Amino acid sequence: MPPRIRSRLLFASLLSLLRATAAEVLIADFEGPDYGNWTVTGNAFGKGPARGTLPEQAPVTGFRGQGLVNTYLNGDKTTGTLTSPEIELNHRYLSFLIGGGAEEGKTCVNVLVEDKVVRTATGREDETLSTLTFDLGDYAGKKARIQIVDDVTGGWGHILVDHFVLSDTAATPPFFQQPINTETLYEESYRPQFHFTAQKGWLNDPNGLAFFGGEYHLFFQHNPKGTQWGNMTWGHAVSTNLLEWNQLEHALHPDAFGTMFSGSAVVDWKNTGGFQTGKEPALVAFYTAAGDTSPESKGKPFTQCLAYSNDRGRTWKKYDKNPILGNLGEGDRDPKVFWHEPSHHWVMPLYIGEKDPSKLNKEGKPVTRNVCLFYTSTDLKQWTFASKFGEELFECPGFVELPIDGGTRGSKWVLWGASGDYWVGRFDGKVFTPEAPKKKADFGSNFYAAQAFDDLPDHRVILVGWLQGGKYPGMPFNQQMGFPVELSLQSTADGPRLIKWPISEIRQLFTSVQHEELKQPFPAGTQTLSGTNRELADLEVEFIPGSAKSVVLDLRGNRFEWNAASGEVTAFGRKVPAPLGSRALGRRSEFRRPWGPDYEPWERSVRLRFLIDRTSIELFVNGGTAAASYCFVPRTLPTNTLSVEGGDLARCRFTLRELKSAWKY
Numbered sequence: 001m002p003p004r005i006r007s008r009l010l011f012a013s014l015l016s017l018l019r020a021t022a023a024e025v026l027i028a029d030f031e032g033p034d035y036g037n038w039t040v041t042g043n044a045f046g047k048g049p050a051r052g053t054l055p056e057q058a059p060v061t062g063f064r065g066q067g068l069v070n071t072y073l074n075g076d077k078t079t080g081t082l083t084s085p086e087i088e089l090n091h092r093y094l095s096f097l098i099g100g101g102a103e104e105g106k107t108c109v110n111v112l113v114e115d116k117v118v119r120t121a122t123g124r125e126d127e128t129l130s131t132l133t134f135d136l137g138d139y140a141g142k143k144a145r146i147q148i149v150d151d152v153t154g155g156w157g158h159i160l161v162d163h164f165v166l167s168d169t170a171a172t173p174p175f176f177q178q179p180i181n182t183e184t185l186y187e188e189s190y191r192p193q194f195h196f197t198a199q200k201g202w203l204n205d206p207n208g209l210a211f212f213g214g215e216y217h218l219f220f221q222h223n224p225k226g227t228q229w230g231n232m233t234w235g236h237a238v239s240t241n242l243l244e245w246n247q248l249e250h251a252l253h254p255d256a257f258g259t260m261f262s263g264s265a266v267v268d269w270k271n272t273g274g275f276q277t278g279k280e281p282a283l284v285a286f287y288t289a290a291g292d293t294s295p296e297s298k299g300k301p302f303t304q305c306l307a308y309s310n311d312r313g314r315t316w317k318k319y320d321k322n323p324i325l326g327n328l329g330e331g332d333r334d335p336k337v338f339w340h341e342p343s344h345h346w347v348m349p350l351y352i353g354e355k356d357p358s359k360l361n362k363e364g365k366p367v368t369r370n371v372c373l374f375y376t377s378t379d380l381k382q383w384t385f386a387s388k389f390g391e392e393l394f395e396c397p398g399f400v401e402l403p404i405d406g407g408t409r410g411s412k413w414v415l416w417g418a419s420g421d422y423w424v425g426r427f428d429g430k431v432f433t434p435e436a437p438k439k440k441a442d443f444g445s446n447f448y449a450a451q452a453f454d455d456l457p458d459h460r461v462i463l464v465g466w467l468q469g470g471k472y473p474g475m476p477f478n479q480q481m482g483f484p485v486e487l488s489l490q491s492t493a494d495g496p497r498l499i500k501w502p503i504s505e506i507r508q509l510f511t512s513v514q515h516e517e518l519k520q521p522f523p524a525g526t527q528t529l530s531g532t533n534r535e536l537a538d539l540e541v542e543f544i545p546g547s548a549k550s551v552v553l554d555l556r557g558n559r560f561e562w563n564a565a566s567g568e569v570t571a572f573g574r575k576v577p578a579p580l581g582s583r584a585l586g587r588r589s590e591f592r593r594p595w596g597p598d599y600e601p602w603e604r605s606v607r608l609r610f611l612i613d614r615t616s617i618e619l620f621v622n623g624g625t626a627a628a629s630y631c632f633v634p635r636t637l638p639t640n641t642l643s644v645e646g647g648d649l650a651r652c653r654f655t656l657r658e659l660k661s662a663w664k665y
């Protein structure tokens, strides 16, 4: 062999050796004029990579360099695939940037080994690309192809992708899909760790919240057949501490009257309904049979029905004279039954969409008014109309009596609809009379259809909401509940306000605490809120602004910005009131050592408490006088930082408690 060729070969093999052992290999950065040796099908990818935002698209950000894959070519209606040549998996992690649509299997990046999809991930319905990492350790040494898919023509029918790199280190916590498997269940990448989720399938409203025999019962709207809404049943879980849940058999399945929509449950302590068979009182559930939502109930209307259990909720019988309330109007649903001791009867607030013949819509049809009717009963079976609350209230009424200022100023009744907005007023057993205009309870983007435990032996009233609308791409489950909060009322200048505060049981999940009072005054700059990365945390931050214009908390890649001029926190595009508060506002941190210092709130400070789980953050401002719930898809390493902008913070302190998973028991 001539020496020239030999040295060239030597050089080439050295190069390939270098490549194979380099800590990182760039697979594609889409900076060129075309897709090189990648294969294109369809019309969504065009001839080559896009240069940023395409016509009529909201600004695309987060890509590297000038080029990226952007299938918004000619809008969402175009489709196609882009597939790489075979790549040798000589490094464990594949990282890339991804954005765009969130439809599983339809707007996604797939990794194929032997033509089988072994990893897949979607965007999360935004135009900002973020890093995602696949752990391909199981396929080391094998050959793989990367496939980018756009198979959706409607809204969010596009995908954004850039910068594929194989490397030995994970750029973000690896994203992986897991089959349902009892060993790994509850450990999936997007599985909330201290919020309730169904083992698998779609979940929405909490139903039938009741406490009996030492167990909290949480029933929930559940689709056992899929991860989207439909086939409604009542799922069932029990807990002894409202943290660790044990999912049981379904309580209610669809029947000829319809699928099983939302409702409530009571313990019939005095056996008023006569359903009790043994020594223990019966649990009685009230639900809406949603007629015409299944082939078996075709043409049937919505009605209100009853079911009972004589074995602590393990098995249920539907009442043979159902329905207990025939159809009353459009979509009447969500009965919430409770015992009213002063009038010695049961009360049922019920949502109904009432036709108003005095107001016609554009098509000349009567408009629908969403109202709440009150019914009463002494035996749970016969119900009498009592009153109508005529203000706009949509779905899932909740109604509880709460003490004001710890009971020192008596109590009031609070009525809410699914949005959580509420009225405070009085109730005489039949009629609710609001005493102040409606107020807002949750200022975030993901809170809906909350229901309360209102018959607890310790007299607390505990609310559980559904964190509606979160995204859990690739997961066997969909949607999560909010963390349980204790409700109370506090007097303010504009009447009693609802206070929400995470139940103190949360301390059972604390594993470590870090408390720090920052240097005074704390200058503009950024501070990491923990020595290590904390994925699950209960974080309290208190500050007195001084000359600072804004305080930004970056929690797991989510920005919460408190603005001094407006006295509000902006996060996820929403504003939460967070004015400088008096130390007497709301609840104060009740944890004693070792879980926190015994400190009094400062005067005229801002107090923010965040419950940070893998896919949600709940914020409680000034002791729970305002609350906000948010869901997110984690795509960054779990760091939390605090930044001060525009001046000094006069004082600042934080307590960060790390939490353990509630599923590991």
Ligand code: FRU
Binding pocket: 204, 205, 221, 232, 261, 262, 263, 288, 333, 334, 395, 396, 418, 449
């Ligand atoms: C609220 C709701 C209820 C209904 C249920 C059906 O989220 O629409 O009104 O009973 O969901 O799943």
